[in-house]
Amino acid sequence: xxxxxxxxxxxxxxxxxxxxxxxxxxxxxxxxxxxxxxxxxxxxxxxxxxxxxxxxxxxxxxxxxxxxxxxxxxxxxxxxxxxxxxxxxxxxxxxxxxxxxxxxxxxxxxxxxxxxxxxxxxxxxxxxxxxxxxxxxxxxxxxxxxxxxxxxxxxxxxxxxxxxxxxxxxxxxxxxxxxxxxxxxxxxxxxxxxxxxxxxxxxxxxxxxxxxxxxxxxxxxxxxxxxxxxxxxxxxxxxxxxxxxxxxxxxxxxxxxxxxxxxxxxxxxxxxxxxxxxxxxxxxxxxxxxxxxxxxxxxxxxxxxxxxxxxxxxxxxxxxxxxxxxxxxxxxxxxxxxxxxxxxxxxxxxxxxxxxxxxxxxxxxxxxxxxxxxxxxxxxxxxxxxxxxxxxxxxxxxxxxxxxxxxxxxxxxxxxxxxxxxxxxxxxxxxxxxxxxxxxx
Amino acid sequence: xxxxxxxxxxxxxxxxxxxxxxxxxxxxxxxxxxxxxxxxxxxxxxxxxxxxxxxxxxxxxxxxxxxxxxxxxxxxxxxxxxxxxxxxxxxxxxxxxxxxxxxxxxxxxxxxxxxxxxxxxxxxxxxxxxxxxxxxxxxxxxxxxxxxxxxxxxxxxxxxxxxxxxxxxxxxxxxxxxxxxxxxxxxxxxxxxxxxxxxxxxxxxxxxxxxxxxxxxxxxxxxxxxxxxxxxxxxxxxxxxxxxxxxxxxxxxxxxxxxxxxxxxxxxxxxxxxxxxxxxxxxxxxxxxxxxxxxxxxxxxxxxxxxxxxxxxxxxxxxxxxxxxxxxxxxxxxxxxxxxxxxxxxxxxxxxxxxxxxxxxxxxxxxxxxxxxxxxxxxxxxxxxxxxxxxxxxxxxxxxxxxxxxxxxxxxxxxxxxxxxxxxxxxxxxxxxxxxxxxxx
Numbered sequence: 086x087x088x089x090x091x092x093x094x095x096x097x098x099x100x101x102x103x104x105x106x107x108x109x110x111x112x113x114x115x116x117x118x119x120x121x122x123x124x125x126x127x128x129x130x131x132x133x134x135x136x137x138x139x140x141x142x143x144x145x146x147x148x149x150x151x152x153x154x155x156x157x158x159x160x161x162x163x164x165x166x167x168x169x170x171x172x173x174x175x176x177x178x179x180x181x182x183x184x185x186x187x188x189x190x191x192x193x194x195x196x197x198x199x200x201x202x203x204x205x206x207x208x209x210x211x212x213x214x215x216x217x218x219x220x221x222x223x224x225x226x227x228x229x230x231x232x233x234x235x236x237x238x239x240x241x242x243x244x245x246x247x248x249x250x251x252x253x254x255x256x257x258x259x260x261x262x263x264x265x266x267x268x269x270x271x272x273x274x275x276x277x278x279x280x281x282x283x284x285x286x287x288x289x290x291x292x293x294x295x296x297x298x299x300x301x302x303x304x305x306x307x308x309x310x311x312x313x314x315x316x317x318x319x320x321x322x323x324x325x326x327x328x329x330x331x332x333x334x335x336x337x338x339x340x341x342x343x344x345x346x347x348x349x350x351x352x353x354x355x356x357x358x359x360x361x362x363x364x365x366x367x368x369x370x371x372x373x374x375x376x377x378x379x380x381x382x383x384x385x386x387x388x389x390x391x392x393x394x395x396x397x398x399x400x401x402x403x404x405x406x407x408x409x410x411x412x413x414x415x416x417x418x419x420x421x422x423x424x425x426x427x428x429x430x431x432x433x434x435x436x437x438x439x440x441x442x443x444x445x446x447x448x449x450x451x452x453x454x455x456x457x458x459x460x461x462x463x464x465x466x467x468x469x470x471x472x473x474x475x476x477x478x479x480x481x482x483x484x485x486x487x488x489x490x491x492x493x494x495x496x497x498x499x500x501x502x503x504x505x506x507x508x509x510x511x512x513x514x515x516x517x518x519x520x521x522x523x524x525x526x
Numbered sequence: 527x528x529x530x531x532x533x534x535x536x537x538x539x540x541x542x543x544x545x546x547x548x549x550x551x552x553x554x555x556x557x558x559x560x561x562x563x564x565x566x567x568x569x570x571x572x573x574x575x576x577x578x579x580x581x582x583x584x585x586x587x588x589x590x591x592x593x594x595x596x597x598x599x600x601x602x603x604x605x606x607x608x609x610x611x612x613x614x615x616x617x618x619x620x621x622x623x624x625x626x627x628x629x630x631x632x633x634x635x636x637x638x639x640x641x642x643x644x645x646x647x648x649x650x651x652x653x654x655x656x657x658x659x660x661x662x663x664x665x666x667x668x669x670x671x672x673x674x675x676x677x678x679x680x681x682x683x684x685x686x687x688x689x690x691x692x693x694x695x696x697x698x699x700x701x702x703x704x705x706x707x708x709x710x711x712x713x714x715x716x717x718x719x720x721x722x723x724x725x726x727x728x729x730x731x732x733x734x735x736x737x738x739x740x741x742x743x744x745x746x747x748x749x750x751x752x753x754x755x756x757x758x759x760x761x762x763x764x765x766x767x768x769x770x771x772x773x774x775x776x777x778x779x780x781x782x783x784x785x786x787x788x789x790x791x792x793x794x795x796x797x798x799x800x801x802x803x804x805x806x807x808x809x810x811x812x813x814x815x816x817x818x819x820x821x822x823x824x825x826x827x828x829x830x831x832x833x834x835x836x837x838x839x840x841x842x843x844x845x846x847x848x849x850x851x852x853x854x855x856x857x858x859x860x861x862x863x864x865x866x867x868x869x870x871x872x873x874x875x876x877x878x879x880x881x882x883x884x885x886x887x888x889x890x891x892x893x894x895x896x897x898x899x900x901x902x903x904x905x906x907x908x909x910x911x912x913x914x915x916x917x918x919x920x921x922x923x924x925x926x927x928x929x930x931x932x933x934x935x936x937x938x939x940x941x942x943x944x945x946x947x948x949x950x951x952x953x954x955x956x957x958x959x960x961x962x963x964x965x966x967x
Contacts, residue, residue: 092593092656094647118643121602121630126643129593129658152533152570157680158599158663159620159632161562176625179600181632184617184667189562191600191622202559202567206535215533217570222599222663226625239598 086433087455088468093130094118095480105301107412108233110424114484116411123230123238130484131411133432135241138410139220141272141429142243149265149324151216151245156198158222162188164197168383179224191224196380196402199246203398204386210250213388213398214258218245220407234408235368235416236303241408247401250388252377255399259291259375260330262403264322266295266371267337269405273414274427277370278312280342284374294344295371299416302366307353308342310361344369368413375401424485425508433466435524436486438478440493442471451492454502454517463525482507488524527874528896529909534571535559536921546742548853549674551865555925557852564671564679571925572852574873576682579851580661582713582870583684590706590765592657592686597639599663603629605638609824620665632665637821637843640687644839645827651691654829654839655699659686661848675849676809676857677744682849688842691829693818696840698768700732700816701775703844705763707736707812708778710846714855715868718811719753721783725815735785736812740857743807748794749783751802785810809854816842865926866949874907876965877927881915881934892933895943895958904966923948929965 094115102119103109111117116131127135143153159181165171171178179191192198199217207215220243230238247258263279270277275297282294296306298313323329341356343349344367353362380386381397388398406413418425428434435458439451451467458465466486468477474493481489491503496514504520505512513520535556543560544550552558557572568576584594600622606612612619620632633639640658648656661684671679688699704720711718716738723735737747739754764770782797784790785808794803821827822838829839847854859866869875876899880892892908899906907927909918915934922930932944937955945961946953954961 090591092595092647092658115647118646120598120639120642121600121604121628124598124600124602126598126639127596128643129595132594132596135596150531153573154533154570155568155573155576157561157565157567159562159565159665159680161565163562179622179624181620181622183620184669187562198561198567201561202569205559206533206556217533224600228625239600 086466088466088470091466092128093484094128095483103233105232105235105416106419107235107301107415110415110419110483111233111412114424117234123227123236125234125237125239130432134411134426134430135408137430137432138273138414139241139243139407142269142405142407143220145265145269145272146218146243146245149216149261151218151262151265153219154202154217155219155221156192156195156202158191158224159189160192160198162190164201164384165190168197168380170197177225177227179226192221193223193225194402194404195219195221195244196246196376196400197384200380200384200386200400203246203248204384207248207388207398209389210391213248213250214254215248216245216258218243218403233412235412237408240406243405243407245403247403248386249399250390250396252399255375255377255401257327257330259373259401260327260334261324262373262401263293263334263337264324264330266373266403266405267333268322270295270297270370272429273410274429275370275414275417276313278306278308278342278367279337280306280308280344281338281347282344282372283346284376291375293338293373294369296342296344296367297370297413297417298365298367299413300366301416302368304367304369305345305348306343306363306365306367307345307348308363309340309357310363312340312342313363368409368416369406370410370413371403371405373401373403419485422479423483426485426487428487431487432484433464433486435463435465435488435490436481436484437465437467438474438481438489438491439467439469440474440477440491442469444494446497447492447494450497454490454492457517457521458524461521461525463521490520490524527907529907529911532907533569534925535569536924544674546673546676546857547860548676548742548856551856551860551924552674552853555865558675564668564677566675566678566680571873575852575867575871576849578871578873579714579855580682580684580848583710583846583848584661586706586710586713587659587684587686589709590657590702592659592703592706594660595643595658596660596662597633597636597643599632599665600630601633601639603631605642605825606631609638609821611638618666618668620667633662634664634666635843635845636660636662636685637687637817637841638825641821641825641827641841644687644689645825648689648829648839650830651832654689654691655695656689657686657699659684659844674853676853678849681847684846684848686844688844689827690840691831691837693840696816696818696842698771700814700842701768701771702765703814703842704734704775704778705765705771707814707844707846708774709763711736711738711811713870714851715870716811716855716858717754719747719749719783719808720778721747721749721785722779722788723785723813724787725817731818732816734779734814735810737783737785737808738811738854738858739806739808740854741807742857743809745808745810746786746789747783747804747806747808748786748789749804750781750798751804753781753783754804809850809857810847811851811854812844812846814842814844816840860926863920864924867926867928869928872928873925874905874927876904876906876929876931877922877925878906878908879915879918879922879930879932880908880910881918881932883910883912885935887938888933888935891938895931895933898958898962899965902962902966904962931961931965
């Protein structure tokens with residue numbers, strides 16, 4: 086993509102309304118634009134990151150055997166009255182009357198609707214287990230929306246739902262999702278720590294939040310430092326091997342890790358030696374729940390056991406804040422100059438900087454490199470604007486592409502290009518072929 | 527995907543509420559499930575088709591130089607009051623009061639919001655032209671929603687917006703989009719005929735609807751039969767060649783083609799010889815508009831001309847009914863037994879039918895074929911259910927995958943599989959390797 090054609094309205098000044106770094110950088114990089122309080126439009130650069138994150142979430146859900154559906158944003162209030170949550174949600178739920186004065190709502194979550202879909206179609210233990218998910222916009226009418234898309238009113242969430250015959254089966258689904266979440270966040274370059282959590286309005290008695298450590302986080306967290314150094318998951322987990330999956334979960338839940346909601350100071354001190362006590366702040370990016378028959382009972386989602394008896398199905402629900410992750414990754418990965426995207430979610434792999442657009446040789450070299458990158462399937466943003474080098478460097482650092490390829494008259498004379506790694510600041514002068522190898526090994 | 531694990535709740539009986547064939551078949555094939563009046567959930571099979579269609583739309587928008595953004599579903603009423611459309615839309619617009627009693631609405635279209643985004647960022651002719659699109663759920667509170675997702679209340683639409691300095695530039699954008707639409711529908715196996723159209727609440731003075739001929743369509747159409755036989759577009763159009771693009775548009779608008787709204791019986795008879803007059807029905811799948819400065823004037827979207835004078839930008843908008851296309855394709859492509867998916871949008875390329883699940887040799891052969899298809903990157907739905915062959919054939923015809931691979935004891939003895947092409951009913955007995963070649967040439 087040529088920057089002269091690209092719609093990327095960067096800002097030079099820090100916007101006054103932005104209190105946290107991700108909000109500030111997303112506005113400055115031209116990733117988002119506020120549409121109304123707590124509601125944002127995603128501009129091309131931000132949209133690309135959102136899609137990258139969504140795709141990683143999707144691939145890991147598919148891999149663990151979860152099937153994608155898509156439920157609507159607008160739901161009837163009827164099911165929510167049956168489950169008893171129509172009143173529980175209070176003013177955070179956006180309530181709507183349609184033209185026939187029917188009570189509708191903008192879904193903040195989908196336990197009721199997916200249970201209704203399940204109940205109409207699945208009648209026997211033979212059809213279990215079932216795991217379904219969707220990635221859909223949700224609405225939560227926050228009284229004071231803030232922090233940009235981190236605490237907006239309209240947000241993109243992946244929510245998955247499991248259906249099993251009994252608690253043991255539900256626990257297997259819970260464990261698989263737990264491991265899938267670890268893999269998902271790991272692929273985004275994040276260390277997400279699973280912490281025992283309250284269940285809130287979803288209900289149930291088993292729940293973990295996945296928390297990224299960041300000093301701008303909304304929750305105080307207390308955990309064993311061993312967690313911060315924990316090993317990456319091996320990439321070849323067999324989800325059908327319930328024992329292996331359970332071992333991963335046991336490993337990651339064996340150490341102390343809690344947010345302030347669940348923190349127990351005495352237990353913390355008892356279980357974690359002083360040198361390993363980490364106290365800081367964190368951002369919630371995922372939350373999983375086992376809630377048993379909480380929804381199956383009132384909504385009458387029954388399945389026949391092998392002996393013919395009809396019993397309520399056991400359920401769990403599993404959320405990932407897809408749009409929130411865009412901000413969370415920035416909170417975890419930036420410096421004074423701007424964003425530092427992990428390769429897996431970067432909007433483009435490389436920024437190509439033409440240092441002297443009015444020099445024919447430089448222009449022709451840049452066009453050649455631009456063509457070669459595109460041919461190699463490497464996504465490139467080409468700064469072909471007639472701007473000072475300083476402004477180009479600043480914008481490229483701001484938007485945080487993993488690699489920068491800098492081409493100017495001096496390099497052309499010596500047959501070299503300059504390659505900069507955004508994360509480390511490391512610069513290399515090297516022949517073009519070697520640079521391309523480094524970008525796409 | 528194994529059918530025993532897949533969530534595809536097919537129905538044996540025709541649902542009473544479905545009046546048209548696409549609605550009937552989508553319910554029977556387990557593609558959708560009604561959530562409330564005119565609002566549907568997409569189950570795994572339907573979701574796959576929706577995503578295929580969305581991806582074709584996206585690729586053709588990207589190819590013509592349109593950049594993807596994502597605007598929210600919920601908008602503030604303020605901009606709509608400025609443009610004057612808050613009253614125009616009447617009860618079809620879903621109006622919402624948030625917790626602070628602010629007037630919001632569920633966007634039925636996005637001319638106001640995109641103009642506001644543009645106005646904040648683009649100030650000079652040097653930054654033009656700009657072409658932006660998004661693919662987002664819309665809401666239209668139909669008084670009597672019907673025909674399933676063909677005339678639902680919550681629907682997925684691609685809407686694009688062009689910004690140019692003057693009418694001539696806007697016409698170039700209009701022409702490019704016209705050609706992109708032809709390519710888009712062609713890739714889905716559809717013949718969409720562009721017809722001169724009224725502009726309705728979008729406004730403006732130049733507009734075409736893209737109409738698929740289907741006898742269940744909502745519009746009466748009158749056109750030259752030459753259109754029905756028209757040549758496919760060549761695939762290598764250069765969108766930067768404005769003259770070549772205009773020639774394609776001229777070609778496709780040279781023949782008579784109008785819906786009842788714009789039909790002129792006298793002109794029809796004058797311009798089209800009797801033998802070439804086609805009178806039938808059609809389904810609208812796309813609609814493009816040039817509306818000049820209709821939104822730029824009230825919303826003050828001004829750009830500086832080369833001489834410094836600030837003038838309102840010229841705009842157009844361009845819609846494709848993404849979810850509606852799922853139904854439109856079925857209306858155009860089915861038989862008594864069920865859906866016939868064009869290859870490009872099919873949820874799976876091939877259905878693999880095990881005729882005798884309790885026979886070890888048949889099972890092992892099917893597993894081998896299933897593995898080979900997946901390894902070759904061919905998407906396969908494997909009917910491994912313990913069901914009668916008749917039920918399996920009926921379900922496979924119903925869901926309309928382009929190819930069926932039938933494996934039973936008799937074929938294994940002779941070293942052959944049976945390959946059926948859904949569209950033609952043609953059956954071939956041939957060695958497995960040859961069958962795989964036919965499926966993925």
